[in-house]
Every structure is written in C-alpha cells, then in structure tokens.
Amino acid sequence: MNHTVVLVLYEHQASLAILNYLRKYYQFGWAFREAMRNQPTICLPDDHDVLQGNLWGEAGAPMPQEAPANNHVDKSGGYIEPIRMVNVVHRTNTAHHMDPVDPTPASWGLSVYHGEIIYGNVGFAIVADRQWKSGPENLNIIVGTSGQEEDPNVFNPTYDDPNLNLLGKKQENFLAKWSKDWRGHELKALLSQTIFAALATHQANPDFYLKYDFDSDGWPASGRNRAVEAIHESMALHICGDTHLASVSQYGLDKSRDSNWAFCAPAIAVGWQRWWKPDSVDLLYKNRPTHGLDNTGEYQDSFGNKNYVYAVANPIYSTAKNRYVKAHEKASGFGFITFDTQAKTYTLDAYKFLVDVTDSNPNNQYEGWPITIHQKENKGENIIG
DSSP states (O other), X not given: OHHHHHHHHHHHHHHHHHHHHHHHHHHHHHHTHHHHHSSOOOOOOOGGGGTOSSOOOGGXXXXXXXXXXXXXXXXXXXXXXXXXXXXXXXXXXXTTSOOOSOOOOOGGGOOOOOEEEEETTEEEEEOOSSSSOOOGGGGTOOTTTTTTTSOTTOXXXXXXXXXXXXXXXXXXXXXXHHHHOOTTOXXXXXXXXXXXXXXXXXXXXXXXXXXXXXXXXXXXXXXXXXXXXXXXXXXXXXXXXXXXXOEEEEEESSSTTOSOEEEEOOOSSOOSOEEOOGGGGTOOOBOOOTTOOTTOEEEEOTTOOEEEEEEEOOOOOOOOSSHHHHHHHTTOEEXXXXXXXXXXXXXXXXXXXXXXXXXXXXXXXXXXXXXXXXGGGGGTOSOOO
C-alpha cells in the first residue's frame, strides 16, 4: 500500500510539472511565432525548462531530497522533477533535430539529443552542457559561499577534479569526431546552453562580487578544458546564451587566445542580472583590444580558465517601472550571426532591446559590436586586435 501511494504521488507530480512546462512552451511559441513562422529554428532546453533555477544534471540522477548541509535544493546535483517530465521537455524542444548520434539514454532513462544539423553549408553541432554536469556536492562545495573570502587572483585547486564532468565522455567523443568531419559544409558552429567560461564577476546587483559561479561552464575547469580541446580542430564559433550577459570572447588552453571564439548572445528579457567587472576587483589582465573598452583583454576567470574578452554588454541596475524600459536597461536584446561560407567569416551583431534595427543608428548595438571573425581565428590564427 505504501508503495502504491508513492507511485501515485510521483505520477501526480510529473503530470503537474508537465502541464506547467507545456503552458510555458506554448507562451514561447506564441511570443516568437513571427520569427519562427518561415525560418528554420533550433530549440535547446536548459535549466528553467526543467523547472530548476540551476542544473547540474548528473546524467539524470534524482536530486537528493535532503540537500547537503547549508545547500538549498537548487544548489545540488541531479534533477528535481521525475525523468518522465524531463524527457517531455527534451522531446518538445528537440523533436525537430536530426536523430542524435547515439540515442542510448543516459543513466536513469534520461533521453539524449546531442548531434549535428547541416544547413546552408554550415555544420551545427548540438550538445547538452548541463545534462552530464557534476554537482558541486562532489567536492563538498557550498554554492554561494565557498571561496568568497579568497583573493580574486587566487585560483583554488581544490575546486577541480579531473573526474568531474561537464559535457561527459559521449559528448566529448562526438565533438572530437565532428571537429574533423567536413562532409557537406564549409563552416562549423557549436550550439549549447552557455559559455565555457565564468564571465560574470557580480550578480543580482552591481556591488555584490561572487567569486565562484559554479553554475557557469567555467566549472569544472578540467571538464571545460576537455570541451574546448574537443572543438579545437573544428574552427567552430561557439554560440550560446543563458548568462543574461552578452559577450564575445576567445578561449585559451595552453596559452591565451589559442582556441575557439564564443558569442554569448543577449537574453531577450533579462531577469536575474550579472555583470563582468573584473577591473573593479583588480583582476589581472593583459593585451586590452585596440578599442580600449574597460573590462576587456586577456583574463583568467575565477577557475583559472584563459579567456580573451573582446566585448561585454554590462547592464544598468534598473529600477524602472515600465517593463520595456527595465528590460532595455538590464541589457536585454538579441543577436544576429551572418555566416559567409565563401569568405569563411562570422559577423556578430548584438542589438539592444528598445531599438529600430532598420534605422542604421550605430548606438543600436552594444559597445564592441559588430565584430567579424575569420574561421582560422577559431584556431588561434590570424588574430584580430
């Protein structure tokens, strides 16, 4: 009898979560119907789609009902919702993709979707960068407090372990093979949820410095490095979002600027705010770009990852009552990427929220944009200033 009650509650929880999610997905389709009506569209699920604020997926493991000491439920590894519900999210968002390269479910029956789509002479690799990600409790990390007392320029080795996952072995192997397979296309791009770096120094308000953002894909550093190494031969542009903070940056592995560029696009409606203000906490840097903008240049993030930050769209701390003005001041917006398969270039645009993109006003875009990147620059060659 007790087992029956547990099963009923589990199914009821999953059903309510599915209905809640489908309502939100319907609203998404309604909001972007004109953009998607006649345009090829690729959707990817992320943490909020599975009704979590943060997600360290642990290959589908259920989140412990009792989180580690001092951690609330969104600061531990695993999924809050039943796998049945999570698989509905995956199917809704990715049914239009090509078949995954390996459809074998992850642990606990969690569906997978990593694979490739070729369109317009461009090969797009798609990965899930939180589905296999290790939870911070593996290293007894208390999210939000661990390491807060440390100097910004100190990189703590106890917060990394080569056995921790970011993409997981299957996705790393897929990317390594995809990077060398040029059949049917001239340019490559990687699509994932967020950037392989910790490019946010302040959160929620511009004065709160959070040294370690374990929700970022700068952590775990060893997993981040394996991911960047896997895409190095592809010369692919990494296209992503999620941080609510637009940026253009270049990854470094053995040395600064020896690997792929990444475009983290603006969020269309920013809620939680982040800032990249390394200069305000005296984070060391070198080789600021020729445009001379603050908070740009070669930095190591809080996990020791090498990143060359070319442009970042820091927001205003908004107190506006009008929701559209507030979205604009919070650095909401949208990105465009023009792929030129003959010149083998990517041109990146980052537009502010309340603009008319047809009026050619140079202030329509955030400082540092537009920028054109050549394919070879994604391998550390022909570097721009």
